[in-house]
Amino acid sequence: MIRNSGAFSLLGMSKSRACTFGAVLLIWLCCSSLLVAAQEGITDPVEVKALQDIRDSLIDINKNLSNWRRGDPCTSNWTGVLCFNTTKEDAYLHVRELQLLNMNLSGTLSPSLGLLSYMEILDFMWNSITGSIPPEIGNIKSLKLLLLNGNQLTGPLPEKLGYLPILDRIQIDQNHISGPIPKSFAYLNSTKHFHMNNNSISGQIPAELSRLPNLVHFLLDNNNLSGTLPPDLYKLPKLLILQLDNNQFDGSTIPPSYGNMTQLLKLSLRNCSLRGPMPDLSRIPNLGYLDLSFNQLAGPIPPNKLSENMTTIDLSNNTLNGTIPAYFSDLPRLQLLSIANNSLSGSVPSTIWQTRTNGNEGLDLHFENNRLSNISGSTSLPQNVTLWLQGNPACSNSSIVKFCGSQNDDVNNQSSIESNVTCPPQSCPPPYEYFQTSPISCFCAAPLIFEYRLKSPGFTNFIPYRVAFQDYLTSGLELHLYQLDLASAIWEKGPRLKMQLKLFPVYVNENSSHTFNDSEVRRIISMFTGWNIPDSELYGPYELLYINLLDPYRNVLFVTPQKSKISTGALVGIVLGAIAGAVTLSAVVSLLIVRKRSRDYLAISKRRRVSKASLKIEGVKYFTYAEMALATNNFNSSSQVGQGGYGKVYKGFLADGRAVAIKRAEEASFQGEREFLTEIELLSRVHHRNLVSLIGFCDEGGEQMLVYEFMSNGTLKDHLSAKAKEPLSFVTRLGIALASAKGILYLHREADPPIFHRDVKASNILLDSKYNAKVADFGLSKLAPVPNIEGDVPGHISTVVKGTPGYLDPEYFLTHKLTDKSDVYSLGVVFLELLTGMQPISHGKNIVREVNIAYQTGMIFSIVDGRMGSYPSDCVDKFLTLAMKCCNDETDERPSMIDVVWELESIWHMMPESDNKTTDTMSTDIGMEMTSPSACSLLKNPCVSSEISSSDLVSGVAPTITPR
Structure with missing residues (x-):
């Protein structure tokens, strides 16, 4: 919220002082810009020379770096060279990133890389660079990302890399790095990611690495590591992934302390020459992936239950014995369980697949080559479960032999994902x-x-x-x-x-x-x-x-601008001319700024004074902050019932015991001030049974709050959610649609002046204890156009596009022309939500398009929300047709809001009498005091005629319906 301080400090100046201040500021900016632009070599010369050395050490057969020989690295946008936008304290620009990903570069890395002392990202990924990693990279104290993976680098890891204070990620995987991990890496206190897999790193993992406070991913698989597994690795407080597959740990055991890695999500120690018992990992609450295959682990599988997050358990190719643990039947996310090639005996519990609640998520069970004798329970497998038992005594049983054939190794190697949408056969012009x-x-x-x-x-x-x-x-x-x-x-x-x-x-x-x-x-x-x-x-x-x-x-990232030479005399002329022009311009601009801010501030102050005075007369109460705090138990979190873009919503109780909803702005701002006042001004003079009533407001001490009548059943969106406890019946949904349409129609036809809501959506339709619907949230609303001097009423308002994606009128979005038909479109989307239970946009699918496709293919009833139970198909068909008309892309093809209400009234009277009798109370409450309706057959589509005035429809007076 804007106050008379800080933001309007210029108001305290005289106009002449403000103009002088603005002129000096603008002159300084203009001259600084021109003088900086006049310089020819503004990148640090040391870094220019370093980049030249880097280029000379590389072999660039595709000539990607050909522009590294022209101009200045930063101002000429050398390929892959990204600089800071402003100069440092030495008045030079400096290289921030070196991005040379996948450019088919070979050659070696120059030691001059260490001279790029401000660099944050060094990226040479997926090239063919040879040689060793220059120790000089350890001089770049600002380095955050060291990305050298996918090359042919050799030699040891430089000790100096361990002294990079803010390094977040070191990726050297898929090279030929050899030698041990330097103990200095234990000082990389900021590093989260060690990706060193697929190299030839040897020696023992330094126990000192267990001191790393932020390490999250430790990937060292496919190296030549040896020795024992350090027990102290369990001390890594944030470790999520420990992946050490395909190393040779000389018969080491898996330390029992690894069962204390409480943050671990994935433990992969495949083919590591490990011996001894399998550790108890039941104390790792979120472990989801465990691979201990191809070792020499012995003894039974620990009986304590693993995490319910387990997707993958691979214990194959060990010497484990005992029986299959019962808890394997209680892992709901399990996708792969492999205990093949061990010495397990006893029965295969069929509960492993019988207890699965989602058969669509596939389960592969590999139990080959053990000593399993039979299957306990049913041998009928659910869909997408595969079981492999060959090499077990159980295969002698004729009912089990079907699980003893050969398997396809590529069961899970899905190579493509098909789209759900089929486009016409004609092709787009390449590269589209x-x-x-x-x-x-x-x-x-x-x-x-x-x-x-x-x-x-x-x-x-x-x-x-x-x-x-x-x-x-x-x-x-x-x-x-x-x-x-x-x-x-x-x-x-x-x-x-x-x-x-x-x-x-x-x-x-x-x-x-x-x-x-x-x-x-x-x-x-x-x-x-x-x-x-x-x-x-x-x-x-x-x-x-x-x-x-x-x-x-192709030329977006690295475009070399055309530079022109300019003489010193011309430059002086430009600067002097700019100064003269700037003086005049700045005086005018400063004066305009001061005047505009003065007007804005005075307007806001006036609006707020007028609002508080006039709204009070209209029955809108002004509350103090203390009253609001008391009503909500000091805004206790237990009182919060919702949250939106504006802020949090609390349920409160006023001194008279009335329950109210209090919408509290998250942060006061100029934009928020406008929406705040807009909603007060509009709601203070609109009164209708299908519009949420404003009781009062609070505007005190930097706080902005609106107080409404409390709607105990929350938003329509909540009741259409898949998580809703009690689904709405069709008749209830139809009543909600009609009540909402009546509220919008009142805004369009009866409010003075008329109002365009501009944000009609399911979350702005509230339901009371009897499921009567009321439209809420007028913060984005606009007054409809008024007649011009000739008496004509413009058809639209030109305004900035605001609203919610999925509900936005496409024509309004493109043209910025807001009309009453924009609300019709948004309400049409709400109707489609009522009918289908779908969200406006979900998983890349737009509800309007999906319904249109279903309608054109004759599958419309396949997308009707099955949770609303039985319904009259002819009534649903008419409701759906109306919703689709409302959502027409062409504004002129949409019905007016009075036509929408008219059609909904017609559908309401078509409803079978038994359905209407169950909702007599609701019908009366939402303003439809109807006589007993004419029943209609579930199979017929009766036509009705009626004479209904707009005032009747808005007020809720019962229309006279004559069946025809």
Whole structure:
């Protein structure tokens, strides 16, 4: 909220002083900019020389670095060189990132890398660089990401790398690094990720590494490590993944202390020459992936239950004995259980597959080559469960022999993921392709294509996690779910999961842009290359393999601007001219700024004074902060009943005992002030049984609160959620639709002046104890157009687009022209939610498009929400037809709100008498005091005629219905 201090400090100046201040500031900015632009070599000369040395040590057969011989590295945008936007204290620009991913570079790394002393990201991933890692990299104290994986580097790890104070990630995997892990790495106190797998690192894992306070991923698989496993690794407080497969630990046992790694999610020690008993890991609460296969572990499997998060248990190829533990039957997320090639005996408990609640999530059971004698219980397997028993005595039983055949090793190697959408056969012109996940229709667009790999996923079967993964990735990239097309997912050795991701630009309709803009391309790529996508416990660490920039984007990242020479005389003239112009311009601008701020402030102050005075007359009470605190038990969290973009909503009790809903602004602001006053002004003069009533407000001490009547049944959105305890019947849904439409119609036709709501959605429709619906939240509302001087009423308001994705009128979104039909569209989406139970946008699917597809294919009743029980099919059909008309892309094709109410009244009277009798109370309460309706058959579609005035529809006067 804006107060008369701080933000308006210029108001205390005289106009002349303000103008002088503005002029001086603008002159300084102009001159500084011109003088800086006039310099020719503004990158630190030491770093320029270092980059030249780096270039000379590399072999660049594709000439990706050809522009490294022209101009200045920072101002000429050398390929892969990203600089800070401003100079440092030495007045030079400095290199922030060296991004040379997958450029087919060979040669060696220059020691001059150590001279890039401000660098934060060093990325040479997926090239063919040889030689050793220069120790001089240890001089870059600002380094956060060291990314050298996927090359042919040799030699030992430099000791000096252990003294990088803020290094977050060291990735040297898939090279030929040899020698031991330096003990100095124990000083990498900021490092979260050690990715050193697939090298030739030897020696013992230093016990000193157990001091690392932030280590999350410790990947050292496929090396030549030896010695014993350090027992003290359990002290790593944040370790989530310990992956040491395919090393030679000389017959070491697995330390029992590993059972105390309470944060661990994945433990993979496959083929490590380990002996002794299997440790008790039951005290690790979130362990989801366990692979101890191909060792020499002996003794029984510990009987204590493992975490219910287990997706993968691989104990195969050991010498384990005893019986199969009973708790294997109580692991609901299990995808793979392999105990093959051991010495286990006894029965196979059929409860392992019989207790599964979700048969769609596949389960592979590998019990081959043990001493198992039979199956206890049913031998009938649910869908997607496979059982392998060959090599066991049980295979002599004729009822079990069906599980004793050979197996297909590629059961889980899904190589592609098919889209649910089929586009027309005609192709898009290259490099464009069909945007098959667009929310409305197939669309030609140019995607950004990424090769991406999960390095250590916490599951064996990706299919059940596919949708959740897409949601995780698009959320991390700050994109809509529908913008991601997961083109393929292939399991590779590791196991690792390689994917091809296609990202498409935001799609609204056929006039949308077919490409991302340059800044968005840079932002998305930086999210990947800077590892700015939040880590996921389930999906584990990822790596970027390749970025395929199609023609529209090929020059986005590194474009060399054309520079022109300018003489000193001309430069002086420009500077002097700029100074003269700046003096005049700054005086005018400063005066305008001061005047505008004065007007804004005075307007707000006046509005607030007028509001408090006038609204009080209209019966809207002004509450103090103390009254609000008392009503909510000092805003105790137990009083909170909701939260939105505006802030939190509390249930409170006034001094007279009335229950109220108190909406408290999260943070006062100029924008919030406007919405706050808008809602007070509008609600103070609109009164209708289907609009939430404003009781009062509080505007005190930086707090903004609105006090409404309390609606005990919450929002319509809550009741349409899959988590709703009691689903709504069709007649209740129809009543909610009619009541909501009446509230909007009142705003459009009877309010003075009329109002466009602008944010109609399921969460803004509230329900009282009898499920009577009322429209709420007028913070974004706009007054409808008023007649101009000729007496004509404009058809729209031109305004900034605001509202909620999924409910937005497409034409309003494109043209910024708000009309009453914009509310009709939004309400139509709510109708579709009522009918289907679907969300407006979910998993890349748009409700309007999905319903249209179902309607065109004759499958409309397949998407009707089955939770609402039986319903008259003809009534649902008419309701659906109305909803689809409301959601027409063309504004002129939509019905008016009076037509919507008219049609809903007609459907209400079509309802069978038995249904209406159960809702007499509700009908009366929402303003439909009807006589006994004419019953209609569930199979017929009767037509009715009626004479209904707009005032009747708004007020709720019973219309006269004459069956025809």
